[in-house]
Amino acid sequence: MTLELFGHPFSSYCWKAAIALDEMGADWTWRVIEPGSEWTPVWEKLWPIKRFPVLRDGERVVAEASAIIEYLHVHHRSVGDPLIPDDGDAAVIVRMLDRFFDHYVSDPQARFVFNAIRPADQRDPLAEQEGGAMLERSYGWLEGHIAGREWATGEAFSMADCAAAPALFYADWTYPFGDRFPAVTAYRQRLLARPSIARAVDGGRPYRAFFPLGAPDRD
Numbered sequence: 001m002t003l004e005l006f007g008h009p010f011s012s013y014c015w016k017a018a019i020a021l022d023e024m025g026a027d028w029t030w031r032v033i034e035p036g037s038e039w040t041p042v043w044e045k046l047w048p049i050k051r052f053p054v055l056r057d058g059e060r061v062v063a064e065a066s067a068i069i070e071y072l073h074v075h076h077r078s079v080g081d082p083l084i085p086d087d088g089d090a091a092v093i094v095r096m097l098d099r100f101f102d103h104y105v106s107d108p109q110a111r112f113v114f115n116a117i118r119p120a121d122q123r124d125p126l127a128e129q130e131g132g133a134m135l136e137r138s139y140g141w142l143e144g145h146i147a148g149r150e151w152a153t154g155e156a157f158s159m160a161d162c163a164a165a166p167a168l169f170y171a172d173w174t175y176p177f178g179d180r181f182p183a184v185t186a187y188r189q190r191l192l193a194r195p196s197i198a199r200a201v202d203g204g205r206p207y208r209a210f211f212p213l214g215a216p217d218r219d
């Protein structure tokens with residue numbers, strides 16, 4: 001049975017799940033949530049929290065991108081290396097890096113975006129200052145961590161890289177690495193060259209005009 005991914009092809013957290021689905025060679029399809037979509041009321045019923053991605057696998061429903069990947073790892077492991085290592089200690093590091101990219105790269109980046117779509121007189125005056133300070137710390141730590149590694153935890157592509165790809169893709173648009181973080185820049189390029197990630201980026205391409213901060217003319 002085809003797996004259904006409720007979400008949007010321009011959403012960073014949906015990319016994370018979509019990349020994992022493609023890495024595993026899963027048979028899956030988008031259920032796109034956008035104004036007027038027949039899938040929106042279905043999604044709202046499945047997950048009244050109203051956040052995506054949400055995965056439906058027959059009767060099973062899983063929300064939250066990391067939990068979706070954990071679910072796929074348990075039930076749909078097919079091709080390629082496992083996205084979560086069998087070795088328990090190695091799995092701890094993958095989960096730690098996964099949290100790092102979500103909480104300390106994606107979420108501060110999102111503060112800029114959410115602030116930009118608020119009415120001008122209701123913006124959070126600290127969003128960019130605090131979000132930028134967090135991104136500075138994250139880029140600085142990652143620069144040292146990723147130097148000498150191909151993927152987030154070493155030689156094997158993992159769930160942490162599924163999180164890293166959208167996080168770093170949009171973070172560099174929002175709060176550019178410039179030339180201060182060459183190892184992070186090179187890692188982002190390696191990610192973007194990977195077929196599962198290139199597919200996610202291409203899926204979001206038609207929606208770039210909607211990026212609230214203005215999408216740069218690259219990538």
Ligand SMILES: N[C@@H](CCC(=O)N[C@@H](CS)C(=O)NCC(=O)O)C(=O)O
Pocket residue numbers: 011012013014050051052053063064065066102
């Ligand atoms: N912690 C969630 C984050 C999900 C999330 O924030 N999704 C955003 C899109 S990237 C969303 O649902 N936006 C819909 C909205 O704001 O209406 C996860 O890891 O899946």
